[in-house]
Amino acid sequence: MSSATDLKSHPRLAIRELERGPRTAESVDAFLAEHEFPIVEGSTVTFVWRGDAHAVNLRHWVFGMPSTQPFRRLSRTDLWYLILEMPESSRVEYKIEIVRGPLHQLVEDPLNERRARDPFGANSVFHTTGYRVPDWTREDPEARPGRLEELEVESATLERAMPVTLYYPARFRKARTYPLLVVHDGPDYLEYSGLKTVLDNLIHRLEIPGLIAALVHSDHRLVEYANHAPHARFVAEELVPRLEKDLPLAGNPAGRCLMGASFGAVAAFSTAVRYPNFFGRLLLQSGSFAFSDTGFHERGPAFDPVVEFMNTWRDDPVPVANRVYVSCGTYESLIYENRSLIPLLQETGMQVKYAEARDGHNWENWRDRLREGLSWLYPGPLWMVYE
Amino acid sequence: MTVATLPAAVTFASPSAPDRPVFLLGPQRIKTTLGRVLKDAGIDGDIASVTAGWQEREDEVEELQAQLRGRGVSLRLHSRGDEVFREDRDLAKVHHERQVVLQTMQRTYDVRLRHTMAAIAELERRPGPAEILAADREDAMQALRDLDARHLERVQAIHEEWAPRLRLGERPAVQRHRKELEKTLAGVSALAISGGHVAVLLNRLRLFDVLGSLPAGVPVVGWSGGAIVLTERVVFYHDSPPQGPGNAEVFEIGLGVARNVVALPHATRRLSLDDTERVSRFARRFAPAASVVLDDGGVLSIDGDRWTADAAIRRLEADGTVKGMSR
Known part of the structure; x- marks a missing residue:
């Protein structure tokens, strides 16, 4: 991504018409009425803000650029305007910063x-040519809805009752056996990644x-x-056994999947490392897999146990599951950590699938990868079933 | 056992009238046409229903019964199959072993299919003298047809090879159910086959020789996957699956009640019907059989050599278009 606000560059952009025109309030009004913003023209994005200010800035989280x-x-x-060059199929979240004297205001x-x-x-969102919101993320009136049920699981190891939301697929039957997906940050996946809609749709489409x-x-x-022994114990020794006792679950490694994003991916991976081959499937999104070759890192104290955990595992990588799906946005600061994890995972003999997208560390990036990840970990009966 | 016998060349070229009226229907969940089809065909009396493709939900037939106006007699083929396999462990073992052989063969066919399809796609895109490329393209397409035909020949050979080990005609557990079914089928005025898991459905229909026990002339109605199993060859398809290249694959020999048709329920959802290259490739691959789009509620009636198609029935054409059909 590069800035190209220079008047001489991109002579055919929409904003140039306004620059060449009379620059009256009416012409600005007309310009704003004629376009959707930001204006995406090929790989060029023009941001616009109108008002009085001392300065206006674009604020974003694309790693590697100011x-x-x-x-x-x-x-x-x-x-006010800003022209940026962005690769195709990019999806970027941003805010606009309005500076008036000492006041800096971040707005959508x-x-x-x-x-x-x-x-x-x-956040506001723009995307360049090539990105489309996947249709399977939108509610499909043909898809039978699953249902959610709230549960509390008493945890001796965490010394409190842990709230758990259960998702049951549409047409749930006790006579069948089902895989179990343990989702870290479950409410956020529901709220910000539309997980229920995604599961409903992928199951309806027979893709999982x-x-x-x-x-x-x-x-x-x-x-x-952050590689917390009591949490891993809660998941592997309290939550999963209880669910496998009460529900028609497969109850074998292939039927158990740990999933999470960011620190949730660390929780999933570290739990799998503590209980190797108890969980046969892992879905790790933008994992905060920070490590350090020198023992020093700058990510703050919350990462101390993560760095220690990752350094230890990276020194002696061992297989912990059968299949691991990993995804990361190329605009994330964690892209280096995730990319460098892949060969280590592969050399243990685990089956690994890795996906990148031109996106950031956010819930819609994680949403958009769910179809590929879940359908690879748990292929549905798509080819065989015609109802 | 009524498994449609495939000619060695497996071309499906010669029209052959079925010995009973056949109705191929699109999916019934969103738009139901089953009741109307039965009414228009003047079918009264009990109707044998097969919902084995629904597997453990086989008995959830309330909606189906409503469409059949309460005249449905469920053949319960899925649960009968489970009973048989529980009772005759040897049959379960032999059946499983044969399925493993078929599955292995399907995977190796997929490998060859992937490369053959890639060659066709590459040749279609390749610039060059038309007179040279046309022959290469046709040869590549013929290689695909040959691959499909050879695969079905091998599937047929597996069925024949394993028949003496399966000994379905001699096993008491199977025979008891077949006799019950024969008695039921002797008194029905039609057989209605729902969709679902096509392999399971096909296996259960074969295990109990349902078509062989159905008196001649009794109409058969199949919708969605139920329509697929009634044709001569079972073809699976999806142009944009979440994993894999999305190559339509020939899977099995069908029951062969509907001839010269490749049934494509859910085609609008599964196939890129506006992609002329893919449509053309599909149509030419299975020609002279008609590749027929069975959209929601669509009805294709086959009676002798007379086909009647409603507006929801369309056909993939060699020129890449999808057109309404009637014949």
């Missing part, structure tokens, strides 16, 4: 209705089999998801 990109004011107008782009939500609020998902919650995730 996270603040200044807008330029179109002289004799109150219109008022000219762009597209939003992505996360636990911290919402009917499965039961246990969506686990943690109010202390930075501790409990």
Whole structure:
């Protein structure tokens, strides 16, 4: 991604018409009415903000480029703009920073209705040519809905009752056996990645089999998801045995999958390492798999146990599951850690599938990879079933 | 046992009238046409229903019974199969061993199919003198047809080779159910076969020789996967699966009640019908059989050599288009 606000470059962009015109309030009004923003023209994206300010900046989380990109004011107008070059099939979340004297205000782009939500609020979103919101992420009226059920699992190891949300597939039958998907940060996957809709759709399309998902919650995730022995014990020795006792689950390694994103991926992987081959499938998204060749790192104290765990595993990689799906956005700071993990996973003999996308560390990136990941870990009866 | 006998060349070229009226229907969940088809055909009396493709949900027939106006007599082939395999462990073992052989063969066929399809696609894209490329392209297509035909020949050979070990005609557990079914089928006015898991459905229909026990002339209605098993060859397809290249694959020999048809239920959902290259490739691959789109509620009636298709029935054409059909 590079900035190209220079007037001489990209002479055919839509913004150039406005630059060449009379630059009146009316012409700006007309320009704003004529376009959707940001304007995506091939690989070029033009951001626009209108108003009085001392400065306007684009704020984003694309790793490897300055996270603040200044807008330029179109002289004799109150219109600010920024032109960026982005590769095709990119999806980027951003905010606009308005600077007025000492005040710096971060706002969602008022000219762009597209939003992505996360636990911290919402961001504006743009994407370049080639990216489309996958149709299987949208509610499909033909798809039979699964159902959610709240559960509390008393945990001796964590010394509290752990809330768990269970997902049952549509047409759940006790006479069948189902794989179990244990999802870290379950409520966030439901809320921000549309996990229930995704599961409903993929099961309806026969791309994955009917499965039961246990969506686990943690109010202390930075501790409990960072290679935390009590958390791993809770999952492997309390939660899964209870569910396998009460529900028609396959009850074997191939029928158990751990899943998570960011620190949740660390929780999934470290639990699998502590209980090797108890879980046959892993789905790890943008894992915070920080490591250090020197023993020193700059990611903050929350990462200390992660770095220690990853350093130890990387020194002596051992197989922990049969199949591992790993994904990461190329605009994430964690891309190096995730890329470098793949050959280590592969050399243990585990089956590994790795996917990258031009996206960041966010819930919609994780949503968009679920079809590929889940259908690889648990292929559905797509070819055989015609109802 | 009524397994359609394939000619050695497996071309399906010669039209051959079935000995009973056949109705191939599209999926019935969104748009139901089963009741209307039975009514229009003047079919009264009990109707034998097969829902074995639904597997453990076989008995959940309330909606189907409503469409059959309460006249459905469930043959319970899935649960009968489970009973047989529980009772005759040797049969279960032999059956499983044969399935493993067939599955292994299917995977090796897939390897060859992948490369053959890739060659066809590459030749179609390759620039060059038309007079040279046309012959190469046709040869590549013929190689694909030969591969499909050879695969079905081998599948047939496996069925024949394993028949003496399966000894279905001699096993008491199987015979008891076959006699019950024969008695039931003697009194019905039609056989209705739902979709679902096609391999399971086909296996159960063969295990109990349902078509062989159905009196001549009694109409058969199959929808979705039930339509697929009634044709001469079972073809699976999906142009954009989440894994793999999406090559349609020949899977098995069908029951052969509907001839010269490749049934494509859910085609609009599974196939890229606006992709003229893929449509053309599909149509030419299985020609002269008609590759027929069975969309929701579509009805294709086959009576002798007369086909009647409603507006929802379309056909993949060699020129890459998808056109309505009637014949």
